[in-house]
Structure formats: structure tokens, C-alpha cells
Amino acid sequence: MCQMKQKMLNIETNGRGTFDISHDIQRIVEESKLHTGLCHLFLKHTSASLILCENADPTVRVDLENFMARIAPDGDPSYLHDMEGADDMPAHIRTILTQNSLTLPISNGRCALGTWQGIYLWEHRTIGHVRKLVITLQD
Amino acid sequence: MCQMKQKMLNIETNGRGTFDISHDIQRIVEESKLHTGLCHLFLKHTSASLILCENADPTVRVDLENFMARIAPDGDPSYLHDMEGADDMPAHIRTILTQNSLTLPISNGRCALGTWQGIYLWEHRTIGHVRKLVITLQD
Amino acid sequence: MCQMKQKMLNIETNGRGTFDISHDIQRIVEESKLHTGLCHLFLKHTSASLILCENADPTVRVDLENFMARIAPDGDPSYLHDMEGADDMPAHIRTILTQNSLTLPISNGRCALGTWQGIYLWEHRTIGHVRKLVITLQD
Numbered sequence: 001m002c003q004m005k006q007k008m009l010n011i012e013t014n015g016r017g018t019f020d021i022s023h024d025i026q027r028i029v030e031e032s033k034l035h036t037g038l039c040h041l042f043l044k045h046t047s048a049s050l051i052l053c054e055n056a057d058p059t060v061r062v063d064l065e066n067f068m069a070r071i072a073p074d075g076d077p078s079y080l081h082d083m084e085g086a087d088d089m090p091a092h093i094r095t096i097l098t099q100n101s102l103t104l105p106i107s108n109g110r111c112a113l114g115t116w117q118g119i120y121l122w123e124h125r126t127i128g129h130v131r132k133l134v135i136t137l138q139d
Numbered sequence: 140m141c142q143m144k145q146k147m148l149n150i151e152t153n154g155r156g157t158f159d160i161s162h163d164i165q166r167i168v169e170e171s172k173l174h175t176g177l178c179h180l181f182l183k184h185t186s187a188s189l190i191l192c193e194n195a196d197p198t199v200r201v202d203l204e205n206f207m208a209r210i211a212p213d214g215d216p217s218y219l220h221d222m223e224g225a226d227d228m229p230a231h232i233r234t235i236l237t238q239n240s241l242t243l244p245i246s247n248g249r250c251a252l253g254t255w256q257g258i259y260l261w262e263h264r265t266i267g268h269v270r271k272l273v274i275t276l277q278d
Numbered sequence: 279m280c281q282m283k284q285k286m287l288n289i290e291t292n293g294r295g296t297f298d299i300s301h302d303i304q305r306i307v308e309e310s311k312l313h314t315g316l317c318h319l320f321l322k323h324t325s326a327s328l329i330l331c332e333n334a335d336p337t338v339r340v341d342l343e344n345f346m347a348r349i350a351p352d353g354d355p356s357y358l359h360d361m362e363g364a365d366d367m368p369a370h371i372r373t374i375l376t377q378n379s380l381t382l383p384i385s386n387g388r389c390a391l392g393t394w395q396g397i398y399l400w401e402h403r404t405i406g407h408v409r410k411l412v413i414t415l416q417d
Binding site for chain 3: 079081101
């Protein structure tokens with residue numbers, strides 16, 4: 001009761017795409033021995049997101065990629081900010097349209113996710129990065 | 140001081156649209172007797188959202204529906220994921236573009252919402268569902 | 279340990295655009311003397327957002343404005359809600375597509391932001407407003 005625990009996790013991505021971190025997060029929550037509380041996840045980046053997404057059919061995440069590619073295309077000539085390439089500004093737009101932070105309830109010692117909810121890190125840059133995640137747990 | 144309370148709420152929707160849950164949430168916060176703290180709402184679904192929306196003019200929410208229908212149209216032939224019908228993938232996109240979780244401040248024993256802020260559950264599927272909401276309150 | 283502190287902050291904007299509030303928030307966190315915890319920011323409005331955005335190149339935020347202007351144009355004749363002018367409904371759409379709340383980890387007495395993350399209030403209305411922010415800090 002009334003504990004606040006913080007942990008850092010580095011997640012290595014190999015380029016644009018979604019990475020299932022559900023098991024990593026559930027393991028950290030279980031190890032914390034907290035029973036009822038909240039789990040806050042925070043990415044220290046502006047070009048990658050955290051999403052809760054349908055976890056049964058991987059084509060959902062393909063469709064999400066295609067959706068983002070359509071509304072915020074790489075290399076759009078209207079972008080002023082393109083220092084790091086054609087995917088630079090789209091990565092910021094995708095992050096702003098989604099979230100780089102999630103707060104999840106902890107119930108009975110686990111993240112109380114719905115049956116079809118998976119926790120994904122969404123890398124928006126075309127090359128891989130090491131993404132820093134801050135996990136704050138409280139009960 | 141330093142309490143963590145959790146409650147489940149089932150919300151029945153009758154298909155796509157917004158459902159005002161402000162009064163339900165305020166009642167639960169008031170019953171908790173917490174004075175200063177946070178109220179965390181979490182939907183255990185990937186095809187419905189929680190939004191804070193202007194609560195005076197219902198046409199705002201009509202325009203939001205129309206906006207979503209325009210950028211993520213039902214039955215778009217490019218979707219790979221359509222197992223549950225034409226509204227399946229759009230429901231996931233709408234959820235990713237909004238949020239399925241909200242954290243609200245509690246001040247003086249109530250959610251400290253602005254004058255024009257209402258809490259809405261936004262059902263994105265065309266048929267009704269029972270949506271499970273986890274409410275975590277702390278002070 | 280186990281403190282919950284709340285503070286209000288009024289932020290005056292001079293019309294549409296982004297306003298860097300990182301220093302204000304870091305100062306409030308430092309003054310709270312909390313070491314490890316969470317900082318929750320909540321805007322009591324439906325036509326302004328809080329975003330974590332790249333803080334090095336201001337053209338990122340110009341591109342974000344242009345992106346929003348393209349997907350939710352001012353004065354679109356399809357909007358039903360235009361009581362307060364051409365920017366009224368777009369301001370609500372922009373808010374729904376982003377967030378009006380942020381939860382940030384506190385580590386070593388400061389918001390644990392990434393190197394390139396700045397906290398911005400994004401005013402979506404074309405004229406200036408006084409925006410009310412509720413800051414809730416806990417450890």
C-alpha cells in the first residue's frame with residue numbers, strides 16, 4: 001500500500017513497426033508484488049509511440065501502418081523539418097496522433113488488460129533505435 | 140490520504156456514437172469520499188474510446204463522427220483486417236487516434252472538469268456492445 | 279512518500295500556436311521536493327492540447343500546424359458546429375486527435391523527459407485565451 005516504484009527498460013527496435021511488450025510489462029508488474037494500483041509507461045522520445053492494440057490479428061497493425069502512411073506520408077514536400085530524412089517529420093506526426101505514455105490499471109497483481117489488448121511500442125523511424133521506457137508502478 | 144480504490148463499471152452501448160458518462164463518474168468519485176487526487180478510467184477494449192468533449196452543443200459530436208468517417212472510412216477496400224465487417228478496422232483506427240484511458244484530477248471531492256468538458260464513451264462499432272470500464276481512484 | 283499535491287496554473291495564449299511550458303512545470307516539480315513519482319497535467323478545455331514535442335527545431339511545430347490545417351481545415355462547410363467561427367470545430371477535432379492531459383514520471387526530483395521532449399500547450403483557437411491547467415503531483 002502506498003508504494004511508488006520506478007524502473008527503466010531499454011527496448012531495441014529494428015526499424016518502423018510494432019513491438020509487443022505486453023509480456024515484459026506484465027512480468028515487471030508481477031515482480032513488483034503490487035496487488036491493486038496503476039502502471040504508468042513513458043517513452044522518452046518524440047518519434048515512437050505506445051499503443052494498446054488488438055493482439056489477435058497482425059493485419060490490424062499493417063492497416064495502422066498503411067493508415068499513417070496515407071495521412072502523414074514520408075517525404076511530403078510540404079514538410080519544413082526533414083533534417084533526418086523523409087521519415088523524420090512523419091514520425092513526429094504519428095507520435096502526436098497517438099501517445100508516448102500509457103497508464104494501465106493493476107488488478108490482482110497484473111495489468112488489467114482486456115482479452116484483445118496488447119501493449120505495443122510503435123517505432124516510427126525507418127531505422128532501428130534503442131527506446132528508453134520509464135515504468136512507474138504504484139499501489 | 141494514500142488510498143487506492145478500484146471499481147468496475149459495465150456500460151451498454153447501442154451502436155456507434157457517444158455516451159455521456161460524466162454523471163456516473165462524478166457519482167463514483169463523490170461516493171469514494173476522496174478530496175484531492177486522481178481518477179483513472181480505463182476501457183478494456185480496442186474499438187471504443189474515452190474522450191473529453193464539448194458538452195453544450197451535440198453537433199460537435201456529429202462533426203467528430205463525420206470527421207472520423209472521412210479519414211477512416213468504413214469498408215475501405217485497402218483494409219486487410221475486415222473479419223468483423225466494414226466497421227472493424229475503422230473502429231481500431233479511431234481508438235488509436237483518440238484514447239481508451241483518461242486520468243482526471245479530483246479537487247474538493249469531484250472531478251475537476253472544465254465548464255464545457257463532458258466525459259464520453261465513444262462506441263466505434265456499428266452494433267451495440269457491453270463495454271468494461273476500470274475506475275481507479277487515489278488520493 | 280505518499281504525498282498528493284495539487285496546484286492551478288493559468289496560461290495566457292495569444293492565439294493559435296504552441297507555448298513551451300517545460301520550464302514552468304519543471305520549476306513546480308522542483309519546488310514540490312518530490313523525488314520519485316508522477317506529475318499529472320490537465321487542461322480544463324476542449325479546444326487546446328498538451329503535447330510532448332521535439333524541442334530543438336521550431337519547424338516541427340510549424341509542420342504540425344500545417345498537418346492539422348490540412349486534415350481539419352478551418353471553415354470546412356461540412357461542419358455543423360461553427361457558433362464561434364471558422365476555427366471552432368477544428369479546435370475540438372485537434373484536441374480530440376491529441377490530448378488535453380499528460381502524465382510524466384518524476385525521477386530524482388525532476389520530470390524525466392527525454393533530451394528532445396518539450397512540454398507544449400497547443401492553443402487551437404485563433405484568438406488568445408487564458409487556459410487553466412491543473413497540476414497534480416504525487417510520490
